[in-house]
Amino acid sequence: MTDQELIAAARDAAANSYSPYSNFGVGAALLFQDGSVVTGTNVENASYGLALCAETVAVAKAMADGVRGGLEKVAVTGPGAEPITPCGRCRQVLNELAQLGGTDPEILCVGPDSVARVRLSQLLPHAFGPTSLA
Template sequence: MDHDRDTLIAAARAASARAYAPYSAFHVGAALGFADGSVVTGANVENASYGLALCAETVAVSRAMADGVRGGLVAVAVIGGSPGEDGVAQPGPGPVTPCGRCRQVLNELAQLGGTDPVVWSASADGVAEMKLSELLPLAFGPANLL
């Protein structure tokens, strides 16, 4: 199933309102679209011990895995920025792309289903679109352990 870009970005934007970001005040939401039409969202979760923070994409992948989803990832939407009065991220001029750790976590889920999902990163100026393999070339994954 093809996911509508704007719908998946809207799901990521809604997820950003649930971010727990008392230290950075930078809310990030992510939405994962699967081949069966399902969407799983996540928001960033900060921690007073900064290194223990979780990115929105990692939270979404963890939720998907906890629900038994082990493949079929076809699209990812990410949005981030300072929260507005409603808590929803108000993106700046440049896109927020998944960090290196999140690229690896997304790659693991994608490789389980043999997919190369499109990644949409929303900003105030528009939406950047790329494949996960462009963000993480020569990725290490499950196939490398065989």
């Protein structure tokens, strides 16, 4: 899968966003080593703290399907003027999935006119994960 196809999957997911409070629809697409892609979109709630981010939804879908590793690349897109990065919570959630497979996925932070590329370990240095509990 090309980066552009992964970005398109994230944008398609964003189109399904339930974001009536912020009007900030976010989409995420996770690419795994076997070529499979899992998408997610943000889901807001009238009780704001119960909102779910697109990346968290995608990781939960992957885990629910039994995917426990092999995360290679993530595309995240939103309506802002600049490339969007995963929030702190989503960085931690992505890290959990990545550590299960021993990967350091590339994160494509997508804006309207540019894509910033960064490794998850750069976004979340000294991460806490499954190996921290051993």
